[in-house]
Amino acid sequence: MEPIILSSNGSSTIHYLSVPFGALFFSILYYTFSTRRSRPSAKCLVAKLPPGSMGLPIIGETLQFFVPYTSDDISPFISKRVQRHGPVFKTKLIGKPMIVSTDVDVNRLVLNQEREGREEMLFKPWYSDSFNEIMGNDSLLALEGSAHKYMRNLVLEGFGPERLKSLLADMERHTVRHLHSWSSKPSIDLKEAASTMIHSFTVEKVFSMSTDDNEEPLVREFKRCYDDFLHGLISFPIYIPGTSYWKCMKGRKGALNITEMKKDGSPLTEKVAIDLLFLLPFATFESTSSTIVTAFHYLSKHPAALQELTREHEAILRGRERSESGGISWKEYKSMTFTHMVINETLRLTNIVPGIFRKAVKDVEVNGYLIPAGWTVMVYPASVHLNPKVYGDPLRFNPWRWKGQQLHSGSQNFMAFGGGVRLCAGADFVKVQLAIIFHHLVTKYRWDVIKGKEAVRYPGLIFPEGFHINISEKNVEPAQK
Numbered sequence: 001m002e003p004i005i006l007s008s009n010g011s012s013t014i015h016y017l018s019v020p021f022g023a024l025f026f027s028i029l030y031y032t033f034s035t036r037r038s039r040p041s042a043k044c045l046v047a048k049l050p051p052g053s054m055g056l057p058i059i060g061e062t063l064q065f066f067v068p069y070t071s072d073d074i075s076p077f078i079s080k081r082v083q084r085h086g087p088v089f090k091t092k093l094i095g096k097p098m099i100v101s102t103d104v105d106v107n108r109l110v111l112n113q114e115r116e117g118r119e120e121m122l123f124k125p126w127y128s129d130s131f132n133e134i135m136g137n138d139s140l141l142a143l144e145g146s147a148h149k150y151m152r153n154l155v156l157e158g159f160g161p162e163r164l165k166s167l168l169a170d171m172e173r174h175t176v177r178h179l180h181s182w183s184s185k186p187s188i189d190l191k192e193a194a195s196t197m198i199h200s201f202t203v204e205k206v207f208s209m210s211t212d213d214n215e216e217p218l219v220r221e222f223k224r225c226y227d228d229f230l231h232g233l234i235s236f237p238i239y240i241p242g243t244s245y246w247k248c249m250k251g252r253k254g255a256l257n258i259t260e261m262k263k264d265g266s267p268l269t270e271k272v273a274i275d276l277l278f279l280l281p282f283a284t285f286e287s288t289s290s291t292i293v294t295a296f297h298y299l300s301k302h303p304a305a306l307q308e309l310t311r312e313h314e315a316i317l318r319g320r321e322r323s324e325s326g327g328i329s330w331k332e333y334k335s336m337t338f339t340h341m342v343i344n345e346t347l348r349l350t351n352i353v354p355g356i357f358r359k360a361v362k363d364v365e366v367n368g369y370l371i372p373a374g375w376t377v378m379v380y381p382a383s384v385h386l387n388p389k390v391y392g393d394p395l396r397f398n399p400w401r402w403k404g405q406q407l408h409s410g411s412q413n414f415m416a417f418g419g420g421v422r423l424c425a426g427a428d429f430v431k432v433q434l435a436i437i438f439h440h441l442v443t444k445y446r447w448d449v450i451k452g453k454e455a456v457r458y459p460g461l462i463f464p465e466g467f468h469i470n471i472s473e474k475n476v477e478p479a480q481k
Helices: 012-017 021-034 076-085 104-112 129-135 145-159 161-183 190-207 216-231 244-262 270-301 303-323 330-335 337-350 427-444
Strands: 088-093 096-101 123-125 356-360 364-366 369-371 376-379 445-451 468-473
Touching (some): 104 364, 190 270, 270 303, 270 427, 303 330, 303 427
Parallel strands (some): 096 376
16 A cells, blocks of 8 residues: 555644754665665756756755645645646655656656566556655565565455455444444544544454453554654654654564464565554545545535435435335445545545655666666645636535546546555555445434644645544534533
8 A cells, every 4th residue: 555654643843843953864875875876876967857947965855845834735845846846747755866746647657657577667656765664675565576465465455345345234233333432532532533443454354352341451452653753754764762752663673572472374474474464544534534524524524515425325224214224235335425525535635645755776767868777756746636627616525526437446636545556455455444434324313523624745644633522422512422
């Protein structure tokens, strides 16, 4: 799966922006020695390189890239450089020479020319050395070719459409239990509550850990380790006690210790199996919980969409009464047309994945520009999702724009789950979980947003004050809670 590079705790933003000068100095040294081998050759310094600025020595334009902003629009860092240099430009981020693409043709070439295990491969996945160290050098993200294909199929076996058909009833029971728990409290931080709900379900299925018996403390400790891991995921890679990166690696170590306790009977090597098991809970709960928050955020501001969503699910309930069936069926899930329109529109506007990174295997010439071998290319999905030529009035939440369009796959104009052969293997899990929440939420509950309405991008999405809601059953007056 593509990495979701964001922090789940808004308070960490201030910490990131106040990195001590000493830490910055050590980070410069780190990048100096870790990026020497990727410096461009003389051949790369030709006129065919896209226009742009490489910024400061060593760190390039990294600091500008990570400046937070509150707009739902394209990052100011990207938009300013597109206006100045055009849709494809060069820069240097985290010590790496990089080509940033907001061009549809270039994006298509970069994402679709990645061919696993073939000689004509032009681009391969790229993540920074520190990110690979954090996620695991043998994780699904780092593998290539047949190894990646094999691991991806394993993930699909656990969370792909066929498996989700059999998991649907358990997912629904788990969601209903948590929604009822949320309604018994004066308020909840939706991001934290949703991530806890999804994390507990994932570890229950992946590790056979029960959340109802004496293993519950272990599940809570597992979640705490992941929280520590997430809080330092995009920090400077300075391994000094007290720094965000140190806390991140400590959280990873704690989560891996618990993972090792549960690894049993896998045909994979132990290191590969452990890295895969570590990645699965992270990939499912972080992306899904972020999407849940933004869906609530948009629906609370657009009553017409909420009303249409409610009508669709109330109609499903009426049809179910006539057929005397139980919970949500797979047929009902596939019939939720407007629900999937809401999901796609939420993902289009949210842009949880701030960038898709690839590395040029050889010199590639496209649209008159040279992408030198060894350079990184960042495909910027928001430049497509928020392009007025592709989506009219692009900053407006309008689920109806998806009417008559393909709702269950990615395309060159919809990259919410990545693109190419690396399309996120967990995409269907996210959609099913959202559909289940919507179904029970709009038919049984009402809610109000009470705190945390403004989102900040850094460059991923965070809510600095949390996103606190009051949720109550429709047949119970709020005062009676």
